[in-house]
Amino acid sequence: MEAIITVVGFLGAGKTTLLRYLMTNFIEKSWQPYIILNDYENAHLDAQQFAEQIEPKWVNALTGSCICCSGINELRNLVNRIPERTNGVTLIEANGTSDACALMEFLGVGLQERFLPPIQVSVVDVKNWQQRGEHNELEANQVQVSSLIVLTHLEKTSKQRQDIVIKELESLAPMATIIPMEALEVLLLPELLPSTATPTKLVHQKAHWSSCSADVPVLPGIASIYSICNALPSHILRVKGCVQINNEKGYTYFERKPDGEIHIRPFNGIPVTGTKLLTIGPGSTPSLLEEAIQMSLETMDAS
CATH class of the missing domain: 3.30.1220.10 (CobW-like, C-terminal domain)
Incomplete structure (x- = not known):
């Protein structure tokens, strides 16, 4: 069965960097990733940047809608049309304002049986975590049902700051594994289980x-x-x-x-x-x- 890994996180946290890391490492280990990128405006710009490492037919861009709500049916239909591959894995990058909890609630409904239940990986910029003012609630929402939280921009922070952020993340997502990107072993991702946490609901307009x-x-x-x-x-x-x-x-x-x-x-x-x-x-x-x-x-x- 094919794993579906959704990458979420606030704008600029490092989602595309993580996605490229996952894609490169899966390919090196003889896996065949299929990549889906979502953005409000022109996701094709980002999609083209993967062309040096993967054939364009294995990359798809969803532009102009949000996959946590108005674009969820388009995303689900796209996933169901992905060709079967040996050692296939589907990598989805959500736009930086996605209601990540809603995405995971709706994405798993109606997928073909050849797919495993989707798992969520959240990217957290340690330097700017919860420094978003009125957008802090959205950023916190994006980690609550993650199976894995990947920490970025650690080189710009002190050990004290890192400890504070990790403690807050553990409180918000007690079931998640929290690691820096360099400690990530991609072959463990398909083995992760979906989070069963009950998230705090987000007023959806705050994500739009x-x-x-x-x-x-x-x-x-x-x-x-x-x-x-x-x-x-x-x-x-x-x-x-x-x-x-x-x-x-x-x-x-x-x-x-x-x-x-x-x-x-x-x-x-x-x-x-x-x-x-x-x-x-x-x-x-x-x-x-x-x-x-x-x-x-x-x-x-x-x-």
């Missing part, structure tokens, strides 16, 4: 924020990316995009995490939806994105 995207012209330099990210207000929790820099043949991927850190790296291939700026968070509107892009271009022209 606005999101949008805008086209981006060719930018004059990397500095324009920083200018765009810094022009967007802090209540926009996640900023990401794929752009083309003047005189460069390839494309550049960037993201601004909820703590304000900006990461830039080469993009793998050509973005199928064109160059885009995408945001998730209260107040996301196309006009806000377009204003930030225009402001960046004017700043670069002036300099």
Whole structure:
């Protein structure tokens, strides 16, 4: 029977990093993963970044809906259509605002008998855990029915901070195993059992924020990316995009995490939806994105 592993966690916690780690290690151990990515806006950007390590036919992107509610039927139908493989394993990355408890409650209903009951792995950013203000409740919800909690960003925290976070996680999810990513052995994941914990219900609207995207012209330099990210207000929790820099043949991927850190790296291939700026968070509107892009271009022209 095939294991279904759902990866959940707050925006920027490191879900895609964990997913890539799982995929790479499963492949090295002769397993055949199938990957499903969910996001409010353009999940195809993230899906393309797996193409160097796995054939595109084994990666699917669900965009424009939330798989914990409006997208659950689409997700379930997609899982049931996954081809049978030798040593198959299905890896699902939920978007960072998912009601993780609702996802696990609904996903297991109606799956084919060839699949094991889904298990949940939650990614926790130790540095920023419960530093989300009004979004703390959502972040806490995302660990309650996890079978495994993977700790990230440990290198940026003290031992005292780590102990505090682990104690809080043990209280919220007493049945979960809690480990750093480097201690994770992927072959143990299919052996995990689903959590039987009874979660505290989340007011579902708290997990739903606005999101949008805008086209981006060719930018004059990397500095324009920083200018765009810094022009967007802090209540926009996640900023990401794929752009083309003047005189460069390839494309550049960037993201601004909820703590304000900006990461830039080469993009793998050509973005199928064109160059885009995408945001998730209260107040996301196309006009806000377009204003930030225009402001960046004017700043670069002036300099």
